[in-house]
Amino acid sequence: MIALLVACISDQKEGDGRGPRKPLRNQTEGEERFSVNLLTLPQHCTGHHGWLASRELLIPRGKPQPQRYVRLPSALFSPPRSDAFSGAASHGDTAVTMRSTKPPGIHLFECVQGSPLSLRTCQALVLVLTFFSYSSYHAARKTTSVVKGVLDPKTSNLGLLHWPRCLNIGKLHTAETNTVLYGGWAPFDSRNGAALLGDIDLAFLAIYAIGIFFVGHIGDRVDLRILLTIGMIGTGLFTAAFGTGYWLDIHNFYYFLGIQLIAGLFQSTGWPSVVAVVGNWFGKKKRGLIMGIWNAHTSVGNISGSLIAAAFLKFGWGWSFVVPGVMIALVGLIVFLFLPAGPEATGEDDHLEDSSKNEIGTPLLEGQTEVTEKPVGFVEALRIPGVVPFALCLFFCKLVAYTFLYWLPFYISHTAVGGKYLSDSAAGALSTLFDLGGVIGGILAGHISDRLDARALTAASFTFSAMPALFFYRVYGSISLYWNTILMFVTGMLVNGPYALITTAVSADLGTHSSLRGNSRALATVTAIIDGTGSAGAAVGPLLTGYLSAKSWTAVFAMLMVAALVAGLLLSRLVMAEVSAKLESQRSAAATGLPVSSVEGA
Structure with missing residues (x-):
């Protein structure tokens, strides 16, 4: 050589x-x-x-x-x-290792401006682009949950059901039960339509969970900007392909199943890539708060996806897939033009302020260089303290969160709220309150974990608090629209809070753990392990819901409460370790007369 x-x-x-x-x-x-x-x-x-x-x-x-x-x-x-x-x-x-290359848009801007972009400008650009990037991923992912009510027929009391006139859905009167059966879209208009939709969700999330492990391994070895661009454009193409089944009059179940499988593979490129990019630009200081605010992209994407899908239902359910698909492809092109995947892409590697971060700008002849730093393997990443318990905890956190993501609009439209059934469009719009609560929950969880310096304690507290919230939403959410909105908001805050914390700040912390001895090439791999394990739970939750909901929604909520309990218990050892460390710090501070913060920072 x-x-x-x-x-x-x-x-x-x-x-x-x-x-x-x-x-x-x-x-x-x-x-x-x-x-x-x-x-x-x-x-x-x-x-x-x-x-x-x-x-x-x-x-x-x-x-x-x-x-x-x-x-x-x-x-x-x-x-x-x-x-x-x-x-x-x-x-x-x-x-x-392949280093990040300068995006063509930034290169052109610097040529016109005559000077390089500042560090703060690059960091702001990274936050904005990754925010809208992953928001578009979730907007495309959310569409299915809104359209389910149109694909799957519903049976409700004739006097309480309110449908938009523009949907033109056929009716089948049943005199014996005094109900109206609204035709859906074959093959989802059969008696096992909910189960078929659950299989579609399983196919998507299963391939997503598998793919995310490989993407994390690849992400530490290639230019993340290119990887993210390919994933976004591919996601857009196959999201739109699902919607074209409306105009092509496709009723083959395996067509929709195959489309979701490929879409899930492209979707798996998103999370490891955006977390690794943000982790490359920001140190650990206030990481929980910064990434808690940044993680609002998940809820923003869910909200925008729900509103867009609901708004285009009146033109035909195919548009509810095509429009988000085009949007994510366009955002992918912007990412390709302007996203700096790492400080070295813009020459800012010598300006990072976090001294604990690996020095990726070390000169070529100084011994420790980028060339000598190799990506961390899968087994090595599993040995990092905290990776396994947080990954298992996220399995159950995402089981709960993704059950709401895929089934909440369906649940609302099939449950009388204040004595009335809402249309699919109204149910999709109302379900955005759950995601709005998730935005607040993610920010609160990140801020609290920063103040306490206790990620596990914060996450466990949220998961245990989610149990009574789930119970009250099931029992009292149908009393009135007022109570439904309040309880849905609180439930979203407590369910999405730990999910947001673990997938952002915790993953970034563990990806730059001290046991790595300064190796920064583990971030995408660690993120993939944690989120990939969580995505397996995200596949299980909607699948079980598809079968349990046919019997009773109470059984679904019981499953969610048990999952929240297990998620908190899995962090019990880490919680005890954090509490012991806090008590030891207080005892040391009392003995030395120094503030607790000084002892912890020593």
């Missing part, structure tokens, strides 16, 4: 329009800074193909500048490979 140093010399004089660049940490007055790219090639290759990683090189003043191609032995850049990370390379090739 031969490693080629492809020198891309950057003129540092004032005439280049970029201004002076910040010196490297070990740069002296007698040295000049040059940008170089490290291109690693197998020895038998003749073309310029391989993994490209941008580097900074220090050259003493007066010495010759690097040539365009400098041949050096690959061993100079290839430390001994650890067995734990042997999968990073194969067949004797040098193990290197």
